[in-house]
Amino acid sequence: MAQLIDGKTFAANLRRTIAGQVAQLNRGHGITPGLAVVLVGNDPASEVYVRNKGRQTIEVGMQSFEHRLPQNTDEAQVLDLVARLNADPNVHGILVQLPLPDQINSAHVLAAIDPKKDVDGFHVINAGLLATGGKGLVPCTPLGCMMMLHDHLGDLSGLDAVVVGRSNIVGKPLAHLLLAANCTVTIAHSRSRDLPDICRKADILVAAVGRPRMIKGDWIKPGATVIDVGINRIPAPEKGEGKSRLVGDVDLASAQKHAGAITPVPGGVGPMTIACLLANTLTATCRIHGLDPSDLDAR
Numbered sequence: 287m288a289q290l291i292d293g294k295t296f297a298a299n300l301r302r303t304i305a306g307q308v309a310q311l312n313r314g315h316g317i318t319p320g321l322a323v324v325l326v327g328n329d330p331a332s333e334v335y336v337r338n339k340g341r342q343t344i345e346v347g348m349q350s351f352e353h354r355l356p357q358n359t360d361e362a363q364v365l366d367l368v369a370r371l372n373a374d375p376n377v378h379g380i381l382v383q384l385p386l387p388d389q390i391n392s393a394h395v396l397a398a399i400d401p402k403k404d405v406d407g408f409h410v411i412n413a414g415l416l417a418t419g420g421k422g423l424v425p426c427t428p429l430g431c432m433m434m435l436h437d438h439l440g441d442l443s444g445l446d447a448v449v450v451g452r453s454n455i456v457g458k459p460l461a462h463l464l465l466a467a468n469c470t471v472t473i474a475h476s477r478s479r480d481l482p483d484i485c486r487k488a489d490i491l492v493a494a495v496g497r498p499r500m501i502k503g504d505w506i507k508p509g510a511t512v513i514d515v516g517i518n519r520i521p522a523p524e525k526g527e528g529k530s531r532l533v534g535d536v537d538l539a540s541a542q543k544h545a546g547a548i549t550p551v552p553g554g555v556g557p558m559t560i561a562c563l564l565a566n567t568l569t570a571t572c573r574i575h576g577l578d579p580s581d582l583d584a585r
């Protein structure tokens with residue numbers, strides 16, 4: 287039976303470390319990191335994520351600035367807010383919660399964020415720095431996946447990694463991070479031919495395709511480490527009428543019989559996303575103030 291990689295505990299430990307580093311930054315330099323989160327509209331899942339981000343930001347000792355705009359906000363209004371946040375010296379990190387309402391072009395908004403404050407790591411400058419081995423800000427979910435992989439496997443050099451999914455937010459940045467860690471990386475997707483066979487070659491299998499329970503146990507190499515990034519809400523009539531449950535992109539029950547270790551959904555990669563957002567905010571704060579984040583005590 288596969289070991290379950292506990293993202294909740296991992297994230298809690300990371301937040302404890304970050305809280306210590308924030309206190310250190312505050313004591314030593316009089317700096318308090320500030321994170322601004324922009325939520326446009328009333329998507330129920332986004333509401334929950336933004337609330338959790340605000341709460342956890344405060345818990346680690348950072349300042350939280352929450353900006354809620356109505357569903358009918360136009361692009362110019364969001365761009366105006368981003369410009370003000372770019373110029374605000376108390377704000378070190380800016381995050382615009384996705385998805386945005388249809389009338390707003392996300393690419394325009396993400397491009398308007400100062401890359402130094404882009405704690406989501408979605409700006410093309412940060413994407414380019416990641417692709418070319420530079421020192422930018424790395425998207426939170428892939429960063430969390432790498433932390434869990436290093437913790438579980440140590441050195442990843444020479445391992446075969448298959449990433450199923452090619453999004454700009456997860457699949458592509460994670461492929462770059464795995465490559466930088468000396469893995470042999472294959473990016474596959476829903477249209478890849480012989481997807482089960484491609485997956486069976488993986489020592490590290492990452493599922494980020496957005497299709498509930500698509501990856502079956504017999505697609506997994508015995509003993510492989512499986513990272514399930516999927517967050518899919520499916521109907522759960524057994525819990526009562528109109529109820530739903532969260533499942534990943536991997537069929538956990540069958541995967542557990544083949545994998546060596548696997549991240550569950552919920553409780554795997556998800557909690558690491560917000561913890562890594564806080565880590566990125568700390569990194570951004572240090573860099574903006576000309577400090578080296580690695581000088582902070584990581585205990």
Ligand SMILES: Nc1nc2c(c(=O)[nH]1)N[C@@H](CN(C=O)c1ccc(C(=O)N[C@@H](CCC(=O)O)C(=O)O)cc1)CN2
Pocket residue numbers: 335381382383384385406426427517532551552553554555556557558559560
């Ligand atoms: N600007 C961004 N927008 C979005 C991102 C992002 O990284 N930046 N990612 C997702 C949503 N997201 C954070 O924003 C996020 C998703 C899931 C979780 C999480 O902890 N999931 C839990 C389950 C929570 C639940 O019960 O619903 C888990 O997997 O255990 C945190 C953050 C899209 N938008």
